[in-house]
Amino acid sequence: MIIKSLAVFLDYAVIYTIEFQKRGLPHAHILVFLCSEFRVVHPNNIDKIICAEIPNKEREPRLYDIVSTLMIHGPCGDQRQGSPCMFNGKCTKYFPKKFVDSTVIDSEGYPVYRRRDNGVFIKKGDAFVDNRYVVPYNRTLLLKYNAHINVEWCNQSRSIKYLFKYVNKGHDRVTATFYNTSDESYDEIKMYYDCRYLSACEAIWRIFSFDINYREPSVDRLGFHLEGEEPVVFEDHEDLEDVINKPHVRDTKFLAWMEANKIYSEARDLTYSEFPLKFVWKASERKWTPRKQGQSIGRYTML
Ligand SMILES: [Zn+2]
Helix, strand or coil: CHHHHHHHHCCCEEEEEEECCCCCCCEEEEEEECCHHHCCCCHHHHHHHCECCCCCCCCCHHHHHHHHHHCECCCCHHHCCCCCCEECCEECCCCCCCCECCCEECCCCCEECCECCCCCCEEECCEEECHHHECCECHHHHHHHCCCCCCCCCCCHHHHHHHHHHHCCCCCEEEEECCCCCCCCCCCCCCEEEEECCCHHHHHHHHCCCCCEEEECEEEEEEECCCCCCCCCCCCCCCHHHHHCCCCCCCCHHHHHHHHHHHCHHHHHCCCCCHHHHEEEECCCCEEEECCCCCEEEEEEEC
8 A cells, every 4th residue: 555655646755774783783774766757767777876887996996995895795606605695505695696788677577787797806805706796786875975885776566565574674683592500400491582682783773762764754554444343442440431431432543534524625535545645643633634744645554
């Protein structure tokens, strides 16, 4: 629902999440939807933004240094079977890629970036890597930030769904084991704990209350229900009669949407999922009111 709404109604959107690994710096996974006038549809235009080749060492020495230090995968495959990305003799990230003369979009809708067999290579320890090992990058971003920034083009809804799943995946966990060496009869099961792992980086990030997730525009969850089957949330200790007699207990977003349609004529041109584009949900008043600024998109959820 999000993807459909984005494609139809919005000019741009961005979503990101910060992922903390067990060590090292945090990773940002950023998904950007471009305005229709800037949308890249032709493979030739992909080449202007994304490159998967080793830069010319003489012409662009700084970019060459950054790419060879930060944007080379592995080495793995036949040159280094012991690389952490290898599983059952194959690279789990599908490197080395194939040499390709020009960027194409394959039959599945995935981009295959240009990686010319031009004899250019970089020596990494005792291994030699060529264009097949370059992680796709954007020249301007690398020169500006001098950091590992992988830039990919995605258009197919399948890859977008995958990214959404990826940007929403859960926290890192560790299984910790504790041994009491002085006690012979320790309970093995009790000794294992599934722990949430918090690195120093993440601790600082949270202390400063930096965003872990960000969405622009925001997404409104739109519940729906059958007549007389509004969900009611209450605390364990509350008296059920009091709960039912609360003034706004029956004013769900769904029913309030119907009420708003009675009041505002412009509301009648919008479906329920389009509603957050032009109306704002006021939780305290349990009412939809015409939106004055910004925008939001709707997503249906079963209550
Ligand atoms: Zn690999």
